[in-house]
Amino acid sequence: MKRLVAPLALALAAAPLIIPASPAPAQQAQGGLAQVNAYIRGVTTMTADFVQTDRAGQTLSGKLTIRQPGKVRFQYQKGVPLLIVGDGKALTMIDYEVRQVQRWPIGSSPLGALLDPKKDLSRFGKLIQTGDPKVISVQARDPKRPEFGTITMIFQKDPAGPAGLQLYGWVALDSQNNRTTVRLSNQRYGVPVADSAFRWTDPRPKGRAAGG
Known part of the structure; x- marks a missing residue:
């Protein structure tokens, strides 16, 4: 299998999304940011299918699971020995092929x-x-920590979604300009998500199963 790039967990990325670069007028921006804030705070759990494309054009698919605050799981398609899990504090990328x-x-x-x-x-x-x-697009970046990268989130207005929005996907750019994009579909909110969704089996020697 073709090796996956290491920055994947930092830059996390599907078919290209078109992201215009000009900022919105102040009044419009204030309302849009408030609505996106309300969306993020309104999501308790979420599941979705995702398609991810890295900067080399390699495309993978899988299932995304989120439980706020901070818990996330990227379960990749069958045959891809990679798992990304967030436990509320850290993102962990597990590569079972090379046991890293x-x-x-x-x-x-x-x-x-x-x-x-x-x-x-x-x-x-x-x-x-x-x-x-x-469509609402929000670009987020910590000006004091540029090494953390930039994420541009894309939302579609949808009365059925939290705060009237539906997360369509995002484009992430890390400090090395590695661009990755995620496109979501089949989004579901408020679904039961067990703690076990954010556990993982440690492939490293000596049974150091830090994730469960």
Whole structure:
């Protein structure tokens, strides 16, 4: 199997999304950021199918599971020996093919903007014009820690979703300019999610099963 790039867990990424680069007017931006904040705080659990494409064009699919605050699981398609799990504090990437485990604080990943309901996007995010009144795009970046990268989240207005929004996907860019994109489908909210969804089997020698 073709090896997967190590920055995957930091940059996390599907078919390209079009992200315009111009900021939105102040009044529009304030309302949009408030609505996205309300969405993030309104999500208790979420499951979705995802399609991910890395900068080399390699595409993978799988299932995304989120439970706030901070818990996430990227379960990849059958035959891909890779798992990414967030336990509320750290993101862990487990590569079962080479028996490697890598961990990053969730706050050090672009995904921190999506997985921390306590964060206020108005302090580190900006609304990006999309040209479509039904689409909201928010770019989040910590100006004091540029090494954490940037995430641009794409939402579609949907009365059935939390705060009237549906998370469509995101584009993440790490400090090495590794761009990855995720596109979501079949989103479901408020579904039961067990603690076991965020456990994993440690493939390293000596039975160091830190994740369960």
